[in-house]
Amino acid sequence: MKNNFSLFVVVIFFSFCFVIFYKGLNAPNNYTPNVNGKKNIPTFNAKDFYSNNYINSDKIFEDNIFYIINIWASWCVPCRTEHPLLMQLSKNESIKLIGLNYRDNFNNAKKFIDDFGNPYSRILIDNNGTLGVEFGAYGVPETFLIDKNKNIIKKFVGPINQEIINEIKLIIK
């Protein structure tokens, strides 16, 4: 009876360890961002790309519509692939696109916009990447969908594709 109980305890213990290690080894060991969590937009002051004046976030998101924050840079190759899709999305009147120019050279960024078109209603400068951190970004390109209540409701890491554009269109409908 006593031996059976000891055996039972040992089996339970090893099964428990097995489950813990199995789950642990299967879990990804790199950073996987939470892309669906609802967050408030941060409050910040940022420099406008064209006027060079500082603008407060309250003024940037003052309209009662959906917003997209797109982090981009002229040196970022995937940004070029997603740019035509952003141009397509900018034609939709129920959403405004805000560009966050990340660690870029002004002339290169301006040339990028002149060459490929400007889908953004406003472009902000993020020379040192700190504005990106306020949004929880860790690279380029990253895109954030902001609802009418000024909450970040979706985050897309990497270049957006047609599937994502369709998803965004469905949400803002």
Added chain:
Amino acid sequence: MKVLKIFVILILVTSFSDLESDEKNDVLKNKILKNIRCLICQGQSVYDSESEFASSIKLIVDRKINDGLKEKQIYKFLREKYGDWVIFDPQLNKNTYVLWLLPLLLFLFGGAIIFKKLNNQK
């Protein structure tokens, strides 16, 4: 002359206290940076990393310390942005109960077995 001496002493005292507070801030900053995981070059702390992400985090931490935020408030800010993963030293919460309590439970379990064995031998 006396007034001048007092003036010089006052300047020295205030400049030393400034240096001391800068030094304290640097120690705190390095402590925090060593406890933040670089999300680009994983396995490295932000303190060790030279990535663009790490340099942005270094600036943010510096700014937050100068704004008067405490160590825990800075960790809270980063955890809100990037989740628990960004901090090397995990906090006790519903996701880490097993991590924190399992060693303690195993210790108590092992201790109980040893205690029982010793009692049986007597």
